[in-house]
Amino acid sequence: MLTLHNCLLLSALLFATGVFGVIARRNVLIVLMSIELMLNGVNVAFVSFAKFYPGSSLAPAGHVFVLLTMAVAAAEAAVGLAIVIAWFRNRKTTDTDDMRSLRW
Amino acid sequence: MRDAFFVMFSFLAILGGFLTVSRRSPMYSALSLMIFFGAVSGVMMILSAPFLALMQLMVYAGAILVLFLFVIMLLALREEDSGGERPWPLQLLAGIGCAVLFGLIAAAVLRREFVAWQPDKPGFGSPEEVGRTMFADFVLPFEVVSVLILAATMGAVVLAKKHLDKPEPPAQGGSTGTGGGH
Numbered sequence: 361m362l363t364l365h366n367c368l369l370l371s372a373l374l375f376a377t378g379v380f381g382v383i384a385r386r387n388v389l390i391v392l393m394s395i396e397l398m399l400n401g402v403n404v405a406f407v408s409f410a411k412f413y414p415g416s417s418l419a420p421a422g423h424v425f426v427l428l429t430m431a432v433a434a435a436e437a438a439v440g441l442a443i444v445i446a447w448f449r450n451r452k453t454t455d456t457d458d459m460r461s462l463r464w
Numbered sequence: 465m466r467d468a469f470f471v472m473f474s475f476l477a478i479l480g481g482f483l484t485v486s487r488r489s490p491m492y493s494a495l496s497l498m499i500f501f502g503a504v505s506g507v508m509m510i511l512s513a514p515f516l517a518l519m520q521l522m523v524y525a526g527a528i529l530v531l532f533l534f535v536i537m538l539l540a541l542r543e544e545d546s547g548g549e550r551p552w553p554l555q556l557l558a559g560i561g562c563a564v565l566f567g568l569i570a571a572a573v574l575r576r577e578f579v580a581w582q583p584d585k586p587g588f589g590s591p592e593e594v595g596r597t598m599f600a601d602f603v604l605p606f607e608v609v610s611v612l613i614l615a616a617t618m619g620a621v622v623l624a625k626k627h628l629d630k631p632e633p634p635a636q637g638g639s640t641g642t643g644g645g646h
Contacts, residue, residue: 361467364578367511370474372569374481374504376562381485384558387546389490389536393497396528397481400504403520410589411511412579419593424602426516427594430523431609435616437528441535442623448539449626454490454546 367408374401388447388454392440399433470510476503488549490541494532501525513589 381394410422480500
């Protein structure tokens, strides 16, 4: 059961779930959570490849990539939520369809 | 045993992810996200990355999730603020699109043959080894990430300030901060 195929399928399924959340939901908080879902799906793929193809290293590059991804995800969540707070203070909405000040 | 845990954690992760994108209230979504983060941490533990599993719990479940919960409670959303849902044909279309995306990745994965499970060398994935790899081979990305986090911190502080383009009214007692060039 625990094969690289299954790990990658799990990773792809989590990523697809996140994509669905970004496309289909209108609440910007849930869209941000879906982005975290996608980042975590990719992390699973990194860890699986590091486990099954470790090379000669005891901590392959995949492990380091996951740590860097986590740092980027934390920065993204902080900035994204700050934007949400500023937007909600000005417009009293979390609807992504209302966020079109920068669109044509 | 290992397989049973892998199946259990995978199932929990898929369930948590599905609940996160399908719940109507952001609070329920955030709580489902907690299940998801915990399950992904378990999967990482099974894939012999104990350090990453702990970091997953600390960074995601400990910091990012709490940030989400703080913001949800701070905004005190009412039902009409979130603006409803998309019509179901669009949601169905999005679901079909994501199923196609998953199918494409799955087809690409299943075409390949991969190596089977093999036991780890001792010390694999330990904090010591991850640190050694990171500071021997990946020093530059590590430093770049530190700059990124600094920029994100300042950006978040500036973005969440009360009035971005108006100066503080002088008569008000309120905040007497001197920072910020806006």
